[in-house]
Amino acid sequence: MSTNEATVNPLIMNELGYITEYEKLPQQQRFPIDTTFDVIKKANEDFSQDTALIQLVTGEINEKTSTLSFHQLFGKVTQTANLLHQLSIKRSEVVSIILPNIVENQLAMWGSQAVAIANPINSFLNVEHIIEIMNEVETKVLFTLAPSVSPELTDKVRQIIKEVTSLKHIIIVENNDNVELADISLVFKGVNVIEFQSALAKQPQDKLLGEMPVGKNTAMYFHTGGTTGRPKVAKLTHAGISFICQVYCDFNHYQGRTPVLNALPLFHVFGTIAASIGVFIQGRTVVMMTASGFRHPNVVKNWWYFVEYYQVVWFPTVPTIMAALMNQSSEQYNLSCLKYVGSGSAPLPVELKRAFEQKFNCAVSNGYGMTELSCLVTRIIHGFDCPENSVGNSLPYTRLITAEVEGNKLTKICRPDEAGVILVKGPHVFGGYLNPKDNQNTIVEQEWFNTGDIGVIDKSGHVSLTGRAKDLIIRGGHNIDPLLIENTLMTHESIAQVTAIGQPDSYAGEVPVAYVTLKPRHDTNEKELIDFCKNHLSERAAIPKRIEIIDELPVTAVGKIFKPILRNRATEYAVNTILTNAKINVKLEAAFDATKGQLINIYPIQPNQQAQIVDLLKGLPVNVEFV
Numbered sequence: 001m002s003t004n005e006a007t008v009n010p011l012i013m014n015e016l017g018y019i020t021e022y023e024k025l026p027q028q029q030r031f032p033i034d035t036t037f038d039v040i041k042k043a044n045e046d047f048s049q050d051t052a053l054i055q056l057v058t059g060e061i062n063e064k065t066s067t068l069s070f071h072q073l074f075g076k077v078t079q080t081a082n083l084l085h086q087l088s089i090k091r092s093e094v095v096s097i098i099l100p101n102i103v104e105n106q107l108a109m110w111g112s113q114a115v116a117i118a119n120p121i122n123s124f125l126n127v128e129h130i131i132e133i134m135n136e137v138e139t140k141v142l143f144t145l146a147p148s149v150s151p152e153l154t155d156k157v158r159q160i161i162k163e164v165t166s167l168k169h170i171i172i173v174e175n176n177d178n179v180e181l182a183d184i185s186l187v188f189k190g191v192n193v194i195e196f197q198s199a200l201a202k203q204p205q206d207k208l209l210g211e212m213p214v215g216k217n218t219a220m221y222f223h224t225g226g227t228t229g230r231p232k233v234a235k236l237t238h239a240g241i242s243f244i245c246q247v248y249c250d251f252n253h254y255q256g257r258t259p260v261l262n263a264l265p266l267f268h269v270f271g272t273i274a275a276s277i278g279v280f281i282q283g284r285t286v287v288m289m290t291a292s293g294f295r296h297p298n299v300v301k302n303w304w305y306f307v308e309y310y311q312v313v314w315f316p317t318v319p320t321i322m323a324a325l326m327n328q329s330s331e332q333y334n335l336s337c338l339k340y341v342g343s344g345s346a347p348l349p350v351e352l353k354r355a356f357e358q359k360f361n362c363a364v365s366n367g368y369g370m371t372e373l374s375c376l377v378t379r380i381i382h383g384f385d386c387p388e389n390s391v392g393n394s395l396p397y398t399r400l401i402t403a404e405v406e407g408n409k410l411t412k413i414c415r416p417d418e419a420g421v422i423l424v425k426g427p428h429v430f431g432g433y434l435n436p437k438d439n440q441n442t443i444v445e446q447e448w449f450n451t452g453d454i455g456v457i458d459k460s461g462h463v464s465l466t467g468r469a470k471d472l473i474i475r476g477g478h479n480i481d482p483l484l485i486e487n488t489l490m491t492h493e494s495i496a497q498v499t500a501i502g503q504p505d506s507y508a509g510e511v512p513v514a515y516v517t518l519k520p521r522h523d524t525n526e527k528e529l530i531d532f533c534k535n536h537l538s539e540r541a542a543i544p545k546r547i548e549i550i551d552e553l554p555v556t557a558v559g560k561i562f563k564p565i566l567r568n569r570a571t572e573y574a575v576n577t578i579l580t581n582a583k584i585n586v587k588l589e590a591a592f593d594a595t596k597g598q599l600i601n602i603y604p605i606q607p608n609q610q611a612q613i614v615d616l617l618k619g620l621p622v623n624v625e626f627v
Contacts, residue, residue: 059298080111351618398426506619
């Protein structure tokens with residue numbers, strides 16, 4: 001696809017002027033594709049014989065890989081859609097996908113959207129949570145691994161079959177041992193079992209047998225409850241995803257058609273949209289970095305080898321992985337090809353950004369997006385200077401404001417540099433949550449999506465995030481509902497009150513911690529409470545890193561627990577721990593600033609200590625200020 005970028009000289013115009021010029025061409029004229037199937041089809045038309053996918057298996061240096069051209073990708077996606085059509089799956093019905101990062105996941109993802117609704121699910125969730133999601137969406141078909149490949153997943157699927165009554169078909173992939181279908185059917189009793197590759201070969205690959213989807217159709221159901229808590233299912237439309245793909249194509253044009261390493265999970269919008277279909281439309285090769293992605297030890301270990309081998313100009317990642325890559329040996333590789341890195345899913349500490357840019361001589365951009373916005377809402381526009389703590393400007397044909405809201409009423413639009421809740425409207429805003437109860441106060445004044453994030457917008461339209469109106473804890477890109485921790489601890493016989501928050505962490509961005517008060521004449525300790533959580537919390541990610549017993553929780557005038565004070569306390573604890581371990585003793589005080597975010601103020605120090613402290617704290621998502 002050729003670029004449609006506005007013919008504007010960025011040297012004589014700011015970003016707002018650039019976007020205004022860009023938007024003079026109507027959106028439908030600039031971005032005519034409105035279904036994900038047509039995105040794949042267009043990539044085939046433009047880049048037919050070029051490589052679309054490369055699959056790594058072991059992540060070892062010099063391993064033998066398998067490949068798929070854009071023509072093969074389109075053919076197999078079409079065959080997958082036709083297979084589901086043959087099973088009489090309707091447009092409004094759901095195909096759940098519980099697969100690792102393998103080529104078949106891509107085929108299931110985009111093929112199912114051509115005839116139905118794709119529902120990627122994190123296989124690492126506990127089975128009860130998976131069942132809850134599948135019952136919520138009323139899954140008709142499940143793509144998963146053959147029993148011989150993953151016994152652990154097989155046990156989950158057996159339980160799913162028993163408890164998800166809507167499930168009629170299971171399509172198995174990666175049947176590496178070529179186990180007979182009859183034997184697999186005995187393992188997965190009660191549903192129709194289909195072997196993917198053999199069934200695929202029987203389907204036409206040049207055209208859809210059913211009707212084409214249209215832009216307003218729901219393409220995907222993403223569960224947004226994170227790894228814990230009741231799932232909220234977001235409905236993403238074909239038009240919304242296709243819009244983001246075409247924006248990516250235009251705004252990443254400067255990177256060229258270079259390969260992209262994708263080790264992000266395919267049950268998350270970042271890995272699925274930004275690092276997969278949004279790359280296909282550019283005619284770029286997606287290198288799938290093993291079935292386990294970043295979880296595979298060889299992936300981070302050998303990352304720089306693959307950057308050099310594939311001459312990678314840009315790759316997407318998350319702050320936790322950036323921190324890990326900083327510690328990997330890279331001196332033996334020529335990394336002059338690497339120019340850009342895109343960070344997402346969690347806040348990016350400014351010091352980590354600086355250190356990464358300096359070490360690898362590249363530009364790191366921090367993106368802002370969310371599932372409900374089809375992955376992306378702002379980006380840094382190439383060719384313009386942007387404040388280093390900013391996530392860039394809003395996308396074209398999109399409007400973003402900061403405001404004060406009460407319920408679903410907009411009470412005030414904030415001035416430039418004034419903090420407020422971020423509201424968005426645009427063609428990529430999702431179609432709401434599947435459960436109507438979850439849509440309360442989601443849309444403000446019937447037009448603005450309430451992100452729940454707090455931020456500021458400067459006079460050039462640069463957006464900076466400063467906090468969250470919602471209380472989700474983001475641990476390494478995974479969302480954790482603090483209510484799950486709080487409700488669990490409240491069942492302990494000694495607990496009177498509890499609140500859970502995110503404590504800054506150099507590796508995970510945040511880790512959950514809890515503050516509790518005890519009932520009169522009751523006694524317990526931190527170890528006992530953490531052991532209690534290990535035994536009663538359904539997800540390991542939600543187990544608090546620490547639990548602090550205090551005399552009373554801070555409350556507001558109306559008696560509501562006031563979490564900002566506890567976040568400051570947790571920030572001070574995290575910083576103090578790092579500095580004390582380095583034998584640095586200083587006075588410090590945490591504070592929250594609506595325009596800057598979480599601060600840590602460090603009081604007079606020795607002149608030679610400042611650089612050391614900055615280096616020690618560079619991974620923490622806090623702003624360090626020396627008083």
